[in-house]
Amino acid sequence: MEMLEHLFEEFERCFDEIDTSKQLLSTVLCQSNTLYLRHGLLHDEIKCLRKDVVDQLLIYNEIKEQIEDICNAIEALEIQNEALERAVAEKSEALQAKTQSLKVAREKYDATVGALRDSQRRCNIKLLALQEAEEAGSKAHAALFTMLRALSDFKESKQAEISAVRRLVEETTAELTVSLEELRCVECEKQELERVIIEQKSDFAARCEDFEKLRCSESLCRTRLSELSRQLMEARDALKQHSTVLADLEREESLLVELRQTLMAEAADLQRALQTASDHFYELEQKLSSTDAECSYVSTCINDTSKLRSTWAHHVMALRERTTQCASLLSNIASTAAEIDELQRQLSALDAENTGLMDEISTWSNKNSMLEQEITRVQCALRSLEDSRSSLKEALESETNRSRQLCEEVDELNKGITQSRLLLGDLKKKYAEEQHERNARLSELRQRHLDEYKEKQSVKICDLKSALKSERASVIQSKKDNIAKALEERAAQLRNNAAEQERCHQRKLCEEARIISLLQAELRNRGCPMCALPAATTS
Incomplete structure (x- = not known):
C-alpha cells in the first residue's frame, strides 16, 4: 500500500510535473513564439x-572609388610635386653650382679686379711719381733754362758792362799813355829846364814859357787825373755794385782776372810813373833850390826875374800842392790797390764759388742728363705702361663685359630662380588651394553625401518604416494567422498528443491496474488479507 501510495504520489508528482511542464511548455511556446x-x-x-x-556599401564603394580617384590624383600630384621638387632641386643644385661657379668666377674677377686695381694704383703711384719727376724735371729744366737764360742775359749784360769798362779802361789807358807821354814830355821839359837852368838866363824866358806849357800840361794832367780818379771811383762803385752779381758769372772771371792784372799793371805803371814824377818834382825842387841859390848869386843879374821867382815860388807851391794831391792820389791808388786786393780776394772767393757753381752746374748737367735719360726711360716706361694700360683697359673692358654678361646671366638665373621660386610658390599655393579646395570639396561632398545619405536614409527609413509597418502589419497578421494555425495545429497536435498520452496513460493505468489486479490476485492467492483494502481503495 505504501508503495501504491508512493506510486500514487509519484503519479501525482508526475502529473504535477506534467502540468508544470505543460505550463512551462506553454510559456516556452509563448516565449518561442515571441522569440x-x-x-x-x-x-x-x-x-x-x-x-x-x-x-x-555601394555608396561607400562609390565614395571609396571617388576617394581612390582623389587619392590617385593626389598621388599623381604628389608624383608631379616630387618631380617638380626634384626638378627644382636639380635646378637649385645647378643654380647652386652655377652660383658657386659664379662666386668662384666673381672671386677670381674680384681678385683680378683687385690685382688690376692694385696694379692700377701702383701704376697711378708710379705715374704720379713720374709726373712729379717730370714736373720736377720740367721745373728743374725750366729753372736751368731760366738760369741759363738769366746767365746768358747776365753774361751779355756783364759782357756789355765789361766791354764798357774795357772801353773805359782803354780810354783811361789811352789817357794814361797820353799822360805818360806828357810826363815824358815833362821830363823832357825838365831836362830842357835843367839845360835852361844850366844856361841860366839865356833860355830862362823859353824855360818860363816851357814852364807855362808844363803848367798847362800839368793842369791838363790834373784834370785828366781827376777824371781818371773819378772814373776809377765810378769803376770802384760799379765793381762794388756788381760784386754781388759777380757770384753768378762763370766765364767772365778770367777776363776780370786779366783786367785786374792789367789794372794792377797799369796801377803799378801809374805808381811808378807817379814815383818818377815825384822824384822828378823832388829833383825839380832841388834844382829850383839850386836855382834859387844861383838866383841869389845872380840876383844882380836877374833883378827882373824876382817877379818870375815869386811866380816860380807860387808855381812851386802849386807843384807842391799838386805833389800832395799826387800823394793823395797815390794814397787813393793804394786804397784802390787794397780794394783791388780785396776785390782779388773776392774774385778768388768768386772763383771758388764759380768752381762750386761750375761743379754744381756740372752736377746739375749730369743730373739733367740723368733726368733726361730717366725721362726717356720714364717715357719708354710710360709708353709701355700706356700699352699695358691699354691692354689692361682692354682686358678690363673684356672682363667688365664678361662680368656684365655673367651678371646678366646671374640676373637671368636669379630671375629664373625667382620665377621658378614664384612658380613653385604659386604651385605650392595652388596645390595648397587645390588641396584646401579638394578638402573643402571632399568635406562638402562628404557633407552633401552625408546629407543626401541622411536624406536618402531618412526617406528610406521612412519608406522602410512605412513598409515595415505595412509589412509588419501584414507579417504580424500572417504571423498571427500562421501562429493561430500553428497554435491550432499545435493545439490539435497537443490534443492528439494529450489524447495519445491519455490513452497511453490509460493503457499504463490499465496495465498497472491489471498488474495490480494480478498482484492482488497473487496476494490473494498467497492469502494476504491486508491486500484486499488497498485493492478496494484502488478500485
Missing part, C-alpha cells in the same frame, strides 16, 4: 539592414 516573432522581425530588420548595408 520567433522577434526572430522574424529581426530577420526582416536584418534584411532591411542588409539592404541598407548593401546601399551603404
Whole structure:
C-alpha cells in the first residue's frame, strides 16, 4: 500500500510535473513564439539592414572609388610635386653650382679686379711719381733754362758792362799813355829846364814859357787825373755794385782776372810813373833850390826875374800842392790797390764759388742728363705702361663685359630662380588651394553625401518604416494567422498528443491496474488479507 501510495504520489508528482511542464511548455511556446516573432522581425530588420548595408556599401564603394580617384590624383600630384621638387632641386643644385661657379668666377674677377686695381694704383703711384719727376724735371729744366737764360742775359749784360769798362779802361789807358807821354814830355821839359837852368838866363824866358806849357800840361794832367780818379771811383762803385752779381758769372772771371792784372799793371805803371814824377818834382825842387841859390848869386843879374821867382815860388807851391794831391792820389791808388786786393780776394772767393757753381752746374748737367735719360726711360716706361694700360683697359673692358654678361646671366638665373621660386610658390599655393579646395570639396561632398545619405536614409527609413509597418502589419497578421494555425495545429497536435498520452496513460493505468489486479490476485492467492483494502481503495 505504501508503495501504491508512493506510486500514487509519484503519479501525482508526475502529473504535477506534467502540468508544470505543460505550463512551462506553454510559456516556452509563448516565449518561442515571441522569440520567433522577434526572430522574424529581426530577420526582416536584418534584411532591411542588409539592404541598407548593401546601399551603404555601394555608396561607400562609390565614395571609396571617388576617394581612390582623389587619392590617385593626389598621388599623381604628389608624383608631379616630387618631380617638380626634384626638378627644382636639380635646378637649385645647378643654380647652386652655377652660383658657386659664379662666386668662384666673381672671386677670381674680384681678385683680378683687385690685382688690376692694385696694379692700377701702383701704376697711378708710379705715374704720379713720374709726373712729379717730370714736373720736377720740367721745373728743374725750366729753372736751368731760366738760369741759363738769366746767365746768358747776365753774361751779355756783364759782357756789355765789361766791354764798357774795357772801353773805359782803354780810354783811361789811352789817357794814361797820353799822360805818360806828357810826363815824358815833362821830363823832357825838365831836362830842357835843367839845360835852361844850366844856361841860366839865356833860355830862362823859353824855360818860363816851357814852364807855362808844363803848367798847362800839368793842369791838363790834373784834370785828366781827376777824371781818371773819378772814373776809377765810378769803376770802384760799379765793381762794388756788381760784386754781388759777380757770384753768378762763370766765364767772365778770367777776363776780370786779366783786367785786374792789367789794372794792377797799369796801377803799378801809374805808381811808378807817379814815383818818377815825384822824384822828378823832388829833383825839380832841388834844382829850383839850386836855382834859387844861383838866383841869389845872380840876383844882380836877374833883378827882373824876382817877379818870375815869386811866380816860380807860387808855381812851386802849386807843384807842391799838386805833389800832395799826387800823394793823395797815390794814397787813393793804394786804397784802390787794397780794394783791388780785396776785390782779388773776392774774385778768388768768386772763383771758388764759380768752381762750386761750375761743379754744381756740372752736377746739375749730369743730373739733367740723368733726368733726361730717366725721362726717356720714364717715357719708354710710360709708353709701355700706356700699352699695358691699354691692354689692361682692354682686358678690363673684356672682363667688365664678361662680368656684365655673367651678371646678366646671374640676373637671368636669379630671375629664373625667382620665377621658378614664384612658380613653385604659386604651385605650392595652388596645390595648397587645390588641396584646401579638394578638402573643402571632399568635406562638402562628404557633407552633401552625408546629407543626401541622411536624406536618402531618412526617406528610406521612412519608406522602410512605412513598409515595415505595412509589412509588419501584414507579417504580424500572417504571423498571427500562421501562429493561430500553428497554435491550432499545435493545439490539435497537443490534443492528439494529450489524447495519445491519455490513452497511453490509460493503457499504463490499465496495465498497472491489471498488474495490480494480478498482484492482488497473487496476494490473494498467497492469502494476504491486508491486500484486499488497498485493492478496494484502488478500485
